Amino acid sequence: MGEPLGVAVLGAGNMGADHVRRLDRVVSGARVAAVADPDIERARAAGAGIAGVRVHPDPEAALDAPGVAAVLIASPGPAHEAALLAAFARDLPVLCEKPMVPDSAGALRIVAAEARLGRRLAQIGFMRRYDAEYRRLKALLDGGSLGRPLMLHCVHRNVSSPPGFTSAQLINSSVSHEIDAARWLLGEELTAVTVRRPVSSGGAPEGLIDPQFVLFETERGALVDVEVFVNCGFGYQVRCEAVCEAGGARIGEEHTLVVTRADGARQEVAPDHLVRFADAYDREVQDWVDAVRAGRVTGPSAWDGYAAAVVAEAGVRALEGGGRVAVGLAPRPDLYATVSR
Ligand SMILES: NC(=O)C1=CN([C@@H]2O[C@H](COP(=O)(O)OP(=O)(O)OC[C@H]3O[C@@H](n4cnc5c(N)ncnc54)[C@H](O)[C@@H]3O)[C@@H](O)[C@H]2O)C=CC1
Ligand SMILES: O=C1[C@@H](O)[C@H](O)[C@@H](O)[C@H](O)[C@H]1O
Known part of the structure; x- marks a missing residue:
């Protein structure tokens, strides 16, 4: 021991x-x-x-x-x-x-x-990468039975944002998880980012661009879209659906207690990350x-941390400037695999 x-x-x-x-x-x-x-x-x-x-x-x-x-x-x-x-x-x-x-x-x-x-x-x-549902999805995609992944559709909702949370942080704090999860699930780098802004929610603090719609492109031409909404008010929800050549797979539906009474059924929703990802x-x-x-x-x-920082920075530029922003990574030292497994 x-x-x-x-x-x-x-x-x-x-x-x-x-x-x-x-x-x-x-x-x-x-x-x-x-x-x-x-x-x-x-x-x-x-x-x-x-x-x-x-x-x-x-x-x-x-x-x-x-x-x-x-x-x-x-x-x-x-x-x-x-x-x-x-x-x-x-x-x-x-x-x-x-x-x-x-x-x-x-x-x-x-x-x-x-x-x-x-x-x-x-x-x-x-x-x-340590969540049971994400691991099942990764194993399924790596197994190849669904064919090549073509798209990931992701949802990342928080009940409310902490005081002082900025529009850039929706990308470099919240969406940093989708950036890493997409690189890991697909086993390739993200190469470009576009960000669109729907009308901001009345539930978001004044001036915060929330929600946002973020679209990533990958080396092999797959697309990853993320709805990030950090003041949704109703629950902590993280979902990911992979659409592949021969099928699809979805994680992140609420797997909690469902209570049924005469007036209907009630399903619990996680309040935050500490509960959802405990x-x-x-x-x-x-x-x-x-x-x-x-x-x-x-x-x-550290390479995964670096890649996430570069992609997030490109995402913030895309949010501010409106267009599609390419991701430029520095040469990768031999110490690191492209995306660590
Ligand atoms: N993996 C995940 O899902 C999550 C990760 N995080 C990350 O965890 C980190 C901490 O976030 P929270 O705990 O939510 O923030 P927090 O604001 O609740 O706590 C941060 C603490 O660090 C202290 N602090 C400030 N400067 C420090 C320094 N130089 N050395 C040591 N302590 C210092 C502050 O006084 C405060 O008590 C951040 O990097 C955040 O992005 C946060 C939430 C979820
Ligand atoms: O890492 C986290 C926070 O920092 C971030 O602000 C939240 O949006 C994420 O859901 C949470 O997992």
């Missing part, structure tokens, strides 16, 4: 606190060694009751806390580059929440830094812990 993996969690907000709980109570083979958040009360609240945990306002101090052998980054995206480089400098394996680094130049610096090390240290938190986050973190303890780093790579 060996020693449990001592993890420093950076950022103790919604995701960070949930990952602390998961590492402490759900995942086997790990322990929370340190929690860092500039809002020290959040760090303390997340670490409360965990034996031996150190809490720090400064992320680098948490990396240097006794027993830290790996890092989970759950701070806001703009803080990720510094945290990843600090982890690399200490030779610590990292699970980094999406977006790896929000801007493509910063994301490329991470790819270059890891390539210089000559081995992977980073796994990126695209948790849909199993996926558990599997993601367990796989990461198991791999790191076995001396490996697997899952979505």
